[in-house]
Amino acid sequence: MGVKTAYVAALLAGSVAWSGPALAATEIQWWHAFTGRLGDLLAEQVEQFNSSQDEYTVVASHKGNYSETLNAGIAAFRAGEQPHILQVFEVGTATMMAAEGAIKPVYEVMEEAGVEWDPDAYMGAVKGYYTTTDGRMLSLPYNSSTPVLYVNRDLFKEADLDPDMDLSTWEQVGEALDALKEAGIGCPLTTAWQSWVHLENLSAYHNVPFATKDNGFAGVDTELSFNGPVQVKHIETMGEWAKDGKFIYAGRRNEGGANFRGGECALFTESSAGYAGVKAEADFEFEIRPLPYWSDAEGAPQNTIIGGASLWVLSGHEPEDYKGVAEFLKFLSSSDVQAAWHQNTGYLPITTAAADQTKSEGFYDENPGTDIAGMQMTGKEPTANSKGLRLGSFDQIRGIIDEELEAVWAGDKEAQAALDSAVERGNQLLRRFEQANK
Amino acid sequence: MEKRVIFKGWLLPLLLLTPQVVVTAVFFFWPAGQAVWQSLFIPDPFGLKSQFVGLGNFEFLLRDPFYRASFVTTAVFSLLVTAVSMGVALYLAVLADRLIKGAGTYRTLLIWPYAVAPAVAGVLWLFMFNTRVGVVSWYLGLLGYDWNHVLNGGEAMGLVVVASAWGRISYNFLFFLAGLQAIPRSVIEAAAIDGAHFWTRFRTIVFPLLSPVTFFLLVVNIVYAFFETFGVIHTITSGGPQQSTTILVYKVYADGFVGQDLGSSAAQSVILLIVVGILTVIQFKFIERRVHY
Missing domain, CATH: 3.40.190.10 (Periplasmic binding protein-like II)
Structure with a gap:
């Protein structure tokens, strides 16, 4: 042998x-x-x-x-x-x-x-x-x-919350955050890939456009449009949570993952592909939930991208x-x-x-929860707003979005002003991309 | 009248110069010329097509308030890195120069950080100051200070300056120490006998005699801060938060290699070339005059 x-x-x-x-x-x-x-x-x-x-x-x-x-x-x-x-x-x-x-x-x-x-x-x-x-x-x-919500059930119990409580809407998440903060949890909520989760997917999930021309699918003369009321409301709320210490910002990529896997954070919005890592490292009881949506938004939840x-x-x-x-x-x-x-x-x-x-x-x-990502994506037939994004220079536009969101988390800018500015700056890059690809 | 060696004829001097000229042409003039040429176009990333835009790339850049802010960021960053690394190095060199016992060990230990590559240095500092798990930020938290360079631009700048200056201190230390040891003891002893205290001796004798070294280090350190700190910034802040640590070189990278916008990237290289040219002229015209060789 x-x-x-x-x-x-x-x-x-x-x-x-x-x-x-x-x-x-x-x-x-x-x-x-x-x-x-x-x-x-x-x-x-x-x-x-x-x-x-x-x-x-x-x-x-x-x-x-x-x-x-x-x-x-x-x-x-x-x-x-x-x-x-x-x-x-x-x-x-x-x-x-x-x-x-x-x-x-x-x-x-x-x-x-x-x-x-x-x-x-x-x-x-x-x-x-x-x-x-x-x-x-x-x-x-x-x-x-696709992004999903990870829940640290142990921290929920520590805060005298029912770990099985409904977390399908951001309103409910907000209530949970209040209770978690009250109970002295240092990191009630954190996120990875903020632009992808809290703007790109938020837009698709609520069936509002991220950019004109079917999010860029219909042509390179597209313009960003993620400064609408749904997005502004969400970012504004997140900004307030950041100010109150309920949302802890860890970084642009998946830095927040270390905090969640270490058992520090109660809630974590991250890619479904983070499952293997969480499962391997977490020494607490965790659970995957669908990404929350705003209950007052018409058409939500659509599908995530x-x-x-x-x-x-x-x-x-x-x-x-x-x-x-x-x-x-x-x-x-x-x-x-x-x-x-x-x-x-x-x-x-x-x-x-x-x-x-x-x-x-x-x-x-x-492996309960591993099917949530699939269901979240396939639950409804994708619309022009939820098919995906096709934007030039998008890596850099994400960088701009990151910067403007950081300004909101730091309390330097209002949500509306930050998103307006991100749209304006991003549009300049889209115009250059259009010019390069005439 | 300066003393010059005069060659007879043209051939020999040309021949002797050729290797240097060829190297400069291949590694400097040719790429620089390419950058200037490219800066007039907006190409697509794959090089399949390209639009001539004249000075359009420069216009686009200079209109961008973030690009203009990047000049200030670069100036602040370079000055801080140079001042911190040279200041600390000079202080340590003066101390080391006075040491009698254990000077060798002391010197060796101080030179070590120079062997650490900028990107690695960046990661080391990042770990210490990580907002959640960093040792230093944890102690700062105990003192009631909430360190968060991810959101606070000032703290981010401070961190990249310290991380960039740290490895550089060793390099500067070496030169300062060599410079100090080259100063004749007799001059200093004579001043001491005249009753000059340490500080007076340093100010009136040592520092002026060190000026060639200081000038050299000034030039080298500014160039370092401009170009070689890329690794530190890339690993620690990626230019953030809100571009508060985006120095000119980092933006060249970000636009060219993240944004695939080669036209803008080339235009920025050209601007950078001009800035460094101007800086060098200023340094040699105005500062070198005050240097005693």
Whole structure:
């Protein structure tokens, strides 16, 4: 057995070092942004695909965080050295879409390769973000998540609150926060990704536009519009909570996660993909609830939108290569791969079949709350306001939103003034993006 | 009349100069020229198409109140970093210069932080001052001070200044110490015999004789604060809160690599080039005159 293991190990090591012409398989380059556990799971998928056939070898390379990976892809394209597949986060979608000569839409890759492929198998709310208005899929959703509410049940009990209390509306959350604060809890509420949760998803969830032109889906001449009454009311309330020490701001990314996992915070709005981390670290009883909404807003709750990344196929390779890409994308979309990915990471399954499979395997019963993200997204048919966002320079616009929100949390600005200013500053960037992509 | 070595003919001096000129051309003039050229366009990130906008990028930038504010931020930041790192280094160097026992250990320990890369230094300081789990912010909390550099611009600025200056102190310390040791003992002893106290000696003899070192460090530190503190700012504040720590170089990065707006980024590089040029001229024209070699 020892000899055989060594032989396999040597073979594996050889295939890594020699993943080139020696194997006579077509090499497919995939650049991604995952490290740690997600990186391991990704490597597992690649390994599984490579060993399932011998025509193609997918080579996955980590290129830094999302921004760095996108930049690496862009720089490589300019140098003519681009990979076949590039993982791009959702805010880079508009940038990729606008680069018509640089990308090869997924539907086209599939069609040309003649791979059996059903675009309707994908969940509407997930693929909507990456499809054109006439329903053609441009990039393959890979890791998608949506914000949910995490509850520390132990802290609720400590504050003499019923941990099963209804928290579906922000009004109810407000009452809970009062009681938590009263009971001396240092951090009643914190959040990750404030712009994504409290403006982008808030808008979709309440069926109000984040930007004109169907949130940018209908054209690059879009303008931001998240300074409406629903958003202002929400940010104003959050600002008051911040002032009263009921909402503790920890940072722009997921810094708040450390506070929640450490048992310091009672409530935490964060991506459904944070589940694995919370489950691994929390030594208290926690629970996942749907993202709250304002009960007085008409049409709420609509559906939330996704965050995460999708896989873009870059142009400029041989047709033979694209066949391999098509096979690989088909493999990634298969129910088994998707169901495993969904259950291991907390990301949403991208096909309905994978969701059904997860359900029939009894995963949701064993892990209560893990189905909430899916239900929250698929409960209602997405509207023009809740299909997603397609805005140029959006990474930077998020930075602007972060700055203006920080001004509200610090008490330097009124909610209305801050959002007005974010809209105005963001619009300037949208105009530049429009100009660059005339 | 200055003494000059005069070459006969042109060929030999040109030949001798060529390597330097080639290096400068390839690594400076060519990229700088590219930046100037690019600053006149709004390209798309993939380089597929590009719009000529003349000085449009500059107009867009100079109209942006946040960009104008970034000049002030940069000036404040650079001055603070330079003043803190040079001040502390000079103080420590003067102390080390007077040490007789254990001077070697003391020196070695002081030089250590220089080996820490800016990004790592940033993370170290970030951990100490983390608003929730940081050691320093925890002690400050005990004293009744609520440290929150995530929302408070002044505190954020203070933190990036300290983190940037920290590693730099070692570097400055080395130069100051070498400078102090180069001052002839006899001069200082003579002054001491004349009855000059330590402070008088420092003010009238030591500091003027240190001026070449001080001037050199001033130039080097300002350049450092302008360009090399990127890692610290990126790890600690990412330019926030509300752009209160966005220095010019950080904005070049943010617009170019986060925003994919290469036109604006190139225009900013050109502006930065001009600013640094002006600073260098000022330093050599006005400050160097007061330096005694």
